[in-house]
Amino acid sequence: MSDLLIGFQDVLNPATLIWVAIGVTLGYVLGALPGLGKATGVAVCIPLTFYLGPVAALGMLIGIAKGSAAGSAVSAILLNTPGEPSSAPTALDGYPLARQGKAQKALKMGLFASVIGDFVSTVILIALAAPLARYALLIGPVEICAILLFSLTFIGGLSGNSLIKGLIAGAMGVFFSTIGLEAETFVSRMTLGLLELEDGIALVPMAIGMLAVAEMAVQAGNVKVLDSEGARITDGASRSDRVVLASEWRRCLPVIARGTLIGSVVGILPGLGASVGSFLSYGATKKASKTPEKYGTGMIEGVAAAESADNAVVPSSLIPLFALGIPGSVIAAILIAAFILHGLTPGPLMFQQQPRLVADVYAAMLCASVILLIVGYTGQRLFAQVIKAPLRLIIPGVLLLCTVGAYMETSSVFSIYVMLFFTVIGFFARKLDFSFVTFLIGFVIGPNLELSFRQSLQLLDHNAVNLAKHPIAVVFILLTVAVVWWIGRGKNPAAGGQVTRSSRATEKHVPTNS
Amino acid sequence: MYEITKRGLLGMAAAALLGTVGFGHAGMAADYPTGPITMLVGYGAGGQTDLVARATAKVMAGELGVPINVVNKPGAGGAVAARDIAKAKPDGYTMLFHSNSVINSAPFIMEQVDYKPEDFEYAGMITAYQVGMASQKDQPFNTIAEYVAWAKKNPGSSYGALSPEARLYITEIAKQNGLDVNIVPLKSGSEMINALLGNQVALAFSGGIHYRYPDELKTVSALTTFRHTSAPDVPTIEEEGYPLGMDSRTTLILPKGTPRPILDRLAGALKAAETDADFEKVTSAANIPIKYLGVDESYTEMRDTYAKNKGIMKRAGLISD
Numbered sequence A: 001m002s003d004l005l006i007g008f009q010d011v012l013n014p015a016t017l018i019w020v021a022i023g024v025t026l027g028y029v030l031g032a033l034p035g036l037g038k039a040t041g042v043a044v045c046i047p048l049t050f051y052l053g054p055v056a057a058l059g060m061l062i063g064i065a066k067g068s069a070a071g072s073a074v075s076a077i078l079l080n081t082p083g084e085p086s087s088a089p090t091a092l093d094g095y096p097l098a099r100q101g102k103a104q105k106a107l108k109m110g111l112f113a114s115v116i117g118d119f120v121s122t123v124i125l126i127a128l129a130a131p132l133a134r135y136a137l138l139i140g141p142v143e144i145c146a147i148l149l150f151s152l153t154f155i156g157g158l159s160g161n162s163l164i165k166g167l168i169a170g171a172m173g174v175f176f177s178t179i180g181l182e183a184e185t186f187v188s189r190m191t192l193g194l195l196e197l198e199d200g201i202a203l204v205p206m207a208i209g210m211l212a213v214a215e216m217a218v219q220a221g222n223v224k225v226l227d228s229e230g231a232r233i234t235d236g237a238s239r240s241d242r243v244v245l246a247s248e249w250r251r252c253l254p255v256i257a258r259g260t261l262i263g264s265v266v267g268i269l270p271g272l273g274a275s276v277g278s279f280l281s282y283g284a285t286k287k288a289s290k291t292p293e294k295y296g297t298g299m300i301e302g303v304a305a306a307e308s309a310d311n312a313v314v315p316s317s318l319i320p321l322f323a324l325g326i327p328g329s330v331i332a333a334i335l336i337a338a339f340i341l342h343g344l345t346p347g348p349l350m351f352q353q354q355p356r357l358v359a360d361v362y363a364a365m366l367c368a369s370v371i372l373l374i375v376g377y378t379g380q381r382l383f384a385q386v387i388k389a390p391l392r393l394i395i396p397g398v399l400l401l402c403t404v405g406a407y408m409e410t411s412s413v414f415s416i417y418v419m420l421f422f423t424v425i426g427f428f429a430r431k432l433d434f435s436f437v438t439f440l441i442g443f444v445i446g447p448n449l450e451l452s453f454r455q456s457l458q459l460l461d462h463n464a465v466n467l468a469k470h471p472i473a474v475v476f477i478l479l480t481v482a483v484v485w486w487i488g489r490g491k492n493p494a495a496g497g498q499v500t501r502s503s504r505a506t507e508k509h510v511p512t513n514s
Numbered sequence B: 001m002y003e004i005t006k007r008g009l010l011g012m013a014a015a016a017l018l019g020t021v022g023f024g025h026a027g028m029a030a031d032y033p034t035g036p037i038t039m040l041v042g043y044g045a046g047g048q049t050d051l052v053a054r055a056t057a058k059v060m061a062g063e064l065g066v067p068i069n070v071v072n073k074p075g076a077g078g079a080v081a082a083r084d085i086a087k088a089k090p091d092g093y094t095m096l097f098h099s100n101s102v103i104n105s106a107p108f109i110m111e112q113v114d115y116k117p118e119d120f121e122y123a124g125m126i127t128a129y130q131v132g133m134a135s136q137k138d139q140p141f142n143t144i145a146e147y148v149a150w151a152k153k154n155p156g157s158s159y160g161a162l163s164p165e166a167r168l169y170i171t172e173i174a175k176q177n178g179l180d181v182n183i184v185p186l187k188s189g190s191e192m193i194n195a196l197l198g199n200q201v202a203l204a205f206s207g208g209i210h211y212r213y214p215d216e217l218k219t220v221s222a223l224t225t226f227r228h229t230s231a232p233d234v235p236t237i238e239e240e241g242y243p244l245g246m247d248s249r250t251t252l253i254l255p256k257g258t259p260r261p262i263l264d265r266l267a268g269a270l271k272a273a274e275t276d277a278d279f280e281k282v283t284s285a286a287n288i289p290i291k292y293l294g295v296d297e298s299y300t301e302m303r304d305t306y307a308k309n310k311g312i313m314k315r316a317g318l319i320s321d
Helices: A002-011 A014-032 A038-045 A047-051 A054-079 A085-138 A141-152 A163-177 A203-221 A223-233 A246-268 A273-288 A300-316 A319-324 A330-341 A349-353 A355-388 A391-410 A413-431 A436-459 A464-469 A471-491 A497-513 B006-022 B048-064 B076-087 B144-153 B164-177 B189-197 B260-274 B277-285 B295-315
Strands: B037-041 B068-072 B094-099 B120-128 B132-136 B157-161 B181-185 B203-206 B217-222 B249-255 B290-293
Touching (some): A002 A014, A002 A054, A002 A355, A014 A038, A014 A054, A014 A355, A047 A054, A054 A085, A054 A330, A054 A355, A054 A391, A085 A203, A085 A246, A085 A273, A085 A355, A085 A436, A141 A273, A141 A436, A141 A471, A163 A436, A203 A223, A203 A391, A203 A413, A203 A436, A223 A391, A246 A300, A246 A319, A273 A300, A273 A436, A330 B048, A349 A355, A391 A413, A413 A436, A436 B181, A464 A471, B037 B048, B037 B076, B048 B068, B048 B094, B048 B120, B048 B249, B048 B260, B048 B277, B076 B094, B076 B120, B076 B249, B120 B260, B120 B295, B132 B144, B144 B164, B144 B217, B157 B164, B157 B189, B164 B181, B164 B203, B189 B203, B189 B217, B249 B260, B249 B295, B260 B290, B277 B290, B290 B295
Parallel strands (some): B037 B068, B157 B181
Antiparallel strands (some): B094 B249, B120 B249, B120 B290, B132 B203, B132 B217
């Protein structure tokens, strides 16, 4: 604790704070721009930080990660084009709110949820990094496999109007995720002889096409209607449309608490990532709600659930990195290089060898949370003007950014083709009312599930009896069975009363999945 | 305040055109380099090879007096970037900084890759990968021989593998000694570390990053022909009687037909990294030994390792011809 006070003394000077602030602002803008994301931002900025002191450099890089996780909500809410895949659930309710003239309210809720999730998760990191990381190591591939299997059941809750269509979209997501080199025999699956597909379809160009470009295409088709609507509603006139009311705070605080918890746990577990966190939180909130059918029409809780979890993942994914030296996420893997360059080797020894530097980094992270609130609050007034601009001006700009974003990660035109391919799929998914959210869940979870299942087979020595040594896995498998049975009986809130026919039909199919 | 006139614009366009022609590097090797050089890296930004590449680019840019732009072009373990290089103009202004494994082992592993050492030119090698087998500190074995004895007593133990080569090593050792080992597929180096630290596997193939964890992990065998700088007491797999050592080094790879004077010029600039303090800082932080090889030695190294790896893969039954 006294270390942390010294840390604050080191950080709270303009020379350091300015870099943290620059990082957060840069991240926020990158996150808000569809197509550009935190991984790209941090990777591009690492060489720039060579010239900074270690605290300023690390504070800036972590600031970028934090800022972009929050910023991605802005475009999700205003344009229905999530800045990053993990903000896709934010758009589900955020965009309807914006169209109802409550953009500012949704933006504020998103920001507050982000900051709370981020701050609490940072505190968890500081207080519990060492003890928690030991437990995280107990979660091996067998447990991960069971947890992922359970996560797939959330497809049931996020399917939109039709469970069948949700399952089809989810299965399509899994299908596309299987493309590429197979992990055990190294056979190329469905790569069509293209070298670029050996590593599989990259998430970023796929998500940009599916989420952002497809949405722009749909909106371009409705441009007249949306513009006239926009002219009519623009920004909510009354104050209650612009601020978060006390009653909404009361409803959202438990949601944010749950989102933060889910996000923190998902962050600690290796290989899951922010998208899984925000989807799980959104799904759980919808399931727990008394009025699940209203989700997707502009429930402020939906925004709070997704954003709190999205941001909580970032600091907690640093827990395995700090405590054990294991990068638990893409962002942590990129940061590990930066940490080592700046003389801080992540791992348990770091606390003994460099206590002061660690305390400085912690203090910088907490400062970044607060700066995020300030930057976000100021930035939103500017960003919210976007909704007043006619779509015919916005669409070309967004398309340009999307193309740049798809290109940047691989410096390859092929990624742009991938983006366009998924634009077509995303366009028809929207037109035919297939859920792209369940597609994304299938795509993100599919490969991890396959790999961890193959790993589990080897680790269990091909003998199901050995599963008894993994009680956590057993619990999650039982939970999965229970939820599938529950969905199968047609009590799934998302499916609602009118689709009992379709849910009865799925009863036969779902169990074979598990 | 400039006044924009039609003639002025035309003049500017003409000047710009002339400028581009001037940068056309008309193939004069004598005054090379006259413009910025593009350095492709076949892995994503932020990884180990990328860090070494950026540090190398910095040193070489200083030596050559022109900027070197690092461009990450990940895909298929560098095979995508290598394909780009094979097609690039052989003028010395586009090069690939990558592990030579993309040429000396990828062709035997990936169906769609069929590079040969003669398909490229080389301007030197700078660092070596400390590929090895790693295990937890408290495991009772310290060499492959001891591991084999242990694995015989513990059938059904697990080994972490993240590449076809990784599988090849354990399959060969298991075949020769009649071991029953489960091979757990892993996707990345960090996942490998996870599996080791979490005691999921008893032994794992490592590209060298296990040296970051000196308090928890140890090296059981060096899978190279040389002993590792970071663990000079650990015998190589060849010393233990398995002729399977496969070396890989970061190499400057250029398009076929690049003139020899340009290669020499680049290799000269690369040599400066060998003694550069900043470069040393980056590589030592990541436990990467500097082993500089000049132009001629690089060609020999490429040919030798290609032939050797081919033999190993053939004996293991991974390739037929």
